[in-house]
Amino acid sequence: MTLDTLSASKPAITLSRASPGRLRGYARPLLGLVLPISLALGWEIIVGLGLSNGRLVPPPSRIFTTLLDLARSGELLRHVTATLTRVLAGFAVGVVAGTVLGAISGYWGLARRLLDPTVQALRAIPSLAWVPLFILWLGIFETSKVALIAVGVFFPVYLGVMGAILSVDRKIVEVGRAFRLSGPAMIRRILLPAVLPAFVVALRVGLGLGWMFVVAAELMGASEGLGYLLVDGQQLGKPAQIFAAIVVFAILGKITDWLIVIAAAPLLRWQDAFTGQGGAA
């Protein structure tokens, strides 16, 4: 009998020991969701029970309904397209300008001494201070908005590219010299791959700022765009619409950031091998 209970209880013990360990492995990222989800659920219940009317802080279901309505009427698509176009245009301009000037400053000492102090001085200006000037120069429509976003994207990209080039390991460059690489070959085979990880980080920071500035640009005056939804929601007292726009911003920001990471991943595999777990020998 004792033998029986022993053999019967043994698997039970190992199972109960293994499962929390395994759960912990899977559940760790999910752990972060516990707080926001229970807050949202709690608020939903409180409003549902009539303990609060939820007029200023709408419950999740109301935000979701608003979102659904906007999507159904085609409004959401129109606003998302407008905002996304602005961000992408501004991001493209900012990245090209930041990369070109950053590369010149990083590669060529004379250009750095000429250019960098001015860029750094401009960087010290809060970017929103440009808004009135941009509106005067470029009008109140798309161009001034794209310009503002481009300014926001430019600085982190410029700094990232220049810093990355300056910090390329001199010893590795010397390997290139010892193998008699020409100027273009040195750039292609040594500098570009060495700079790439920092460049990806710079792009991600730049994109984040791009999203920040598109809100600023659209708050200043726009007839469409997610920023317009924010303003509209404020003026007409529709907090659910504001929350809906915020949720869309969060989703779009995360997705675009993720796209950069995915696109760069195959080029940065060599880095994963070293940041990843353990690694061989």
Place this chain on the structure above:
Amino acid sequence: MLVLDALGKTYPNGVHALERFSARINLGEIVAIIGGSGCGKSTLLRAIAGLDRASSGTVTLDDIAISAPHAKIGIIFQEPRLLPWLSVADNIGFGLSEQPTEERRAKIARTLAKLGLADKSDAWPRELSGGQAQRVAIARALVPRPEVLLLDEPFSALDAFTRRDLQDHLLDLWADARPTLVLVTHDVDEAVVLADRVLVMRPRPGRLFEEIRINLGRPRDRNSPLFDNFKRRVLTALDRSLDRNVPEAEPKFNAGEAMWW
């Protein structure tokens, strides 16, 4: 033949690193350059490699003046300096980019097999041990078949056991095409194991102090009395180069004490 004629180097900050250094090194010869710190041995090697220009004097290889890196001269540094974004195979093939892919691949595969690293072909440099990485670096420099291979303290960062391994390994690879090797080291043992000739340098400013020919066949037995004898001669010369008074007879050094200064 590699001819160094009255090489001198004064750095912009006024440090006089090298003074009138001359040597003639035959094709296929292995020469070790040894000396106390600050004797200009690395400066000398970088001048031969064409990485730094000498302030005076000339380096000529087969009557070609060397003032910039040259296809016939390869160099191995103290650190492996592998490119972290290239696989082991691509690192080895780094100097072969002008050759057709097929030929290149065959050479890389042959080299990997010889290194005993065939299974690491697709590994990243990060995944290699220090000894393996330096092996790959040696292969990278040797695969384009240079006429002269320069080595700047190539094994000094490795543990004693791996170092011996790699010294033997280097001789193995050398035996294939027999390039000229010029090796800078501060390890007496290493100099005597590898070199046909040991050039002892004297510091501040760096100049040639003494030349010792190692008349030993290969492979060399590190434990033979003859080997010890050569080691003692190099050590004595080193001591005199640093103006240390050491009795000529029977200085007491242990085998492992290569870096006693």
